[in-house]
Amino acid sequence: MGENKHNGHFKKVIGLFGGISLVAGMTIGSGVYYLGSYVLERTDFSFGLALLCWIIGGVVSILGGLCFAELGASRPVAGGMTVYLSEAYHPALGFINGFSGFILTASGSIASLAMAAVTGFKGTFGLSDLAVKLIAILIIVFFTAINLRGAKVGVAFQNFTMVARVVPLVLIIIIGIFMGDQSVDMSISMEGTSAEGGGISGAISLIGFATFASLWAYEGWTNLNTVGEEMKNPKRDLPLAIIISLGFITLIYTLFQFAIYRVIPADQAISMIQDGDIYLGNAVANKLMGGFGQGLILAGMTIGILGTVNGDILVFPRTYYAMAKEGYFPKKFAEIDEKSGVPMTATLASSAVAIILVIFNSLQSLTDLLVTLSALLNVMCVGGVLIYRKKYPNLERPYKVWGGVFTVIVTIILFGVLLVNNFIEDPKAALISLAIPAIGLVVYAYFRKKNGVDYKSEGIE
Numbered sequence: 001m002g003e004n005k006h007n008g009h010f011k012k013v014i015g016l017f018g019g020i021s022l023v024a025g026m027t028i029g030s031g032v033y034y035l036g037s038y039v040l041e042r043t044d045f046s047f048g049l050a051l052l053c054w055i056i057g058g059v060v061s062i063l064g065g066l067c068f069a070e071l072g073a074s075r076p077v078a079g080g081m082t083v084y085l086s087e088a089y090h091p092a093l094g095f096i097n098g099f100s101g102f103i104l105t106a107s108g109s110i111a112s113l114a115m116a117a118v119t120g121f122k123g124t125f126g127l128s129d130l131a132v133k134l135i136a137i138l139i140i141v142f143f144t145a146i147n148l149r150g151a152k153v154g155v156a157f158q159n160f161t162m163v164a165r166v167v168p169l170v171l172i173i174i175i176g177i178f179m180g181d182q183s184v185d186m187s188i189s190m191e192g193t194s195a196e197g198g199g200i201s202g203a204i205s206l207i208g209f210a211t212f213a214s215l216w217a218y219e220g221w222t223n224l225n226t227v228g229e230e231m232k233n234p235k236r237d238l239p240l241a242i243i244i245s246l247g248f249i250t251l252i253y254t255l256f257q258f259a260i261y262r263v264i265p266a267d268q269a270i271s272m273i274q275d276g277d278i279y280l281g282n283a284v285a286n287k288l289m290g291g292f293g294q295g296l297i298l299a300g301m302t303i304g305i306l307g308t309v310n311g312d313i314l315v316f317p318r319t320y321y322a323m324a325k326e327g328y329f330p331k332k333f334a335e336i337d338e339k340s341g342v343p344m345t346a347t348l349a350s351s352a353v354a355i356i357l358v359i360f361n362s363l364q365s366l367t368d369l370l371v372t373l374s375a376l377l378n379v380m381c382v383g384g385v386l387i388y389r390k391k392y393p394n395l396e397r398p399y400k401v402w403g404g405v406f407t408v409i410v411t412i413i414l415f416g417v418l419l420v421n422n423f424i425e426d427p428k429a430a431l432i433s434l435a436i437p438a439i440g441l442v443v444y445a446y447f448r449k450k451n452g453v454d455y456k457s458e459g460i461e
Helices: 016-027 031-042 047-074 081-088 091-119 129-148 151-179 199-218 234-263 266-274 280-325 344-359 363-369 371-391 404-425 427-432 435-451
Strands: none
Touching: 016 151, 016 234, 016 280, 031 047, 031 199, 031 234, 031 266, 031 280, 047 199, 047 234, 047 371, 047 404, 081 091, 081 280, 081 371, 091 129, 091 280, 091 344, 091 371, 091 435, 129 151, 129 280, 129 344, 151 234, 151 280, 199 234, 199 404, 234 266, 234 280, 266 280, 280 344, 371 404, 404 427
16 A cells, blocks of 8 residues: 655664664563562572573574564564564454554553653652652653654664663673672472473473563564664664574573572572562672662663663554554554654554553553463464465565574474463463454454455555
8 A cells, every 4th residue: 555645754764783772672671680580480499490491581582583584674664563464364463463562562561661660769769659650651751752753863862771771781790690609500400399290291381481481571572673664774684683682682681690690599589589579680789789789770770661661662653553554543643754754643642552551550460461462473473484485485585584494383383382381371361361352353343444445455565
C-alpha cells in the first residue's frame, strides 16, 4: 500500500553504534541487578546451575537474534516483527503482536520502567505513591517530547545512557572477581536440588524454568528490527548490531552474576533472597565500595532505566505505524511528520496509554501474564525465517543465518522447550495470557471491515 503523498518519511539517522546502543539500551536495565535472585531460587541455590542458565539464556537469545538479523537485513521496514508475522503467516498474527504491545506489554513496559526509575529514590526522599506516579508521568512526557523531535535526538540520548549504564556493571565485575574472597561451587550436579533423582526430564525442567527467568533480562533484542527503515545501512549494520550487542550482553550478565557469587557468601545470598532482598548487586557494591558504591549502582540503574524508557518510546510507535499503514489501526497512526520524520500520532498515543497504566497501576501482574505470549510470538517469528525463504525466494538476503536451517530449527526447539516448561510450571498465567489475542482478533476484524482491507493482496511488493 502506498503512503499518503502528503506524508513525511522516516529519516535514516541510525548507524552501527546507534543500533548497538538501541539493542543494549533496551535490554540492559534494572533486571540484571535482581533477576539473578530468581534464577538462583529456581535452581535451588545451585550457583553452578544458575550461571549455566544465564549462559543458556544468552545463547538462546543470540540464536533468536541471528534469525531476526536475516529478517531485518532482507526486510528493513518500520514495524519489524509485526510486518514479518503478517507476511509470513497472516496479518491477524502481526496485528495480535502489535495490539498486545499497544494495550499492555509495550505500553506497560514504558509505564513500569518510568515508575521503577523513581521507586529507587522513594525511601531516600520520602516520596509517596502519588508522588512516584506524578514523577513517572513527567518522565514519560519528557522523553516523548525528546523523541517527537526526531529519531536522531532519541538515539543520541540512547548512546549516552548505554555507556553510563555499563560502567557500574563493569566496575562490579572487575572489583568483584578480583577482590572477592568466596570460593564459588561451579558444580552443575542436580544433587541437593528438586531435580535430584528426576533424570534428564527433571534436569531439563529445573534448568528450563530457571532459564526462563533469565530471558526476562535479555528481553529487548527484537526491537532493532522495528526501526530498520531508519538505519543508514541496515543490510550491513542491523545484523552486526544484533550479534555484537547480544554477545556483549551475555558476557556482561554472566560475569556480573559470577562477581556477585565471588563477594557474597552462599548462606548470606540465600538468606537475603528468602527475606525478599533480591538486589544482590547493591549488597556487593556496598560491601566493596561503601556508600559511594551504592550511590554509583543506584545512578547506573536509574540511567539504565531511563535509557530503556527512551528506547521504548522511540521504537514501539513504529509498530503501530506499520499496523495503520496496512489498514489495521487508525489511519492517523500512519502519518509521519515531514520535519521530524516521526510518526507523531502513534508516538503520542503510545505514551498516552503508558500514562493511563501509570495512573491505574495494577499492571505488574498483568505484564507478567504476557511473558508467555511474547515468547510464543518470538518463536513464531524465528520460524518465519524458513517461511520467508519459501514464500519469497527472490528476496535479497545480504545476511543469512549462520548454520542455516539447522540453526533456525534448533532455536525453535530451544524456545519451544522453555515455553512448554513454562506452561507446565505456571499454567494459570500462561492460559490467561491468551485472552489478549482473542480480544485482538475482534479489533482486527473491525479495522479490516472498516478500511476494506483484502489480506490476500498484501505482502512483499
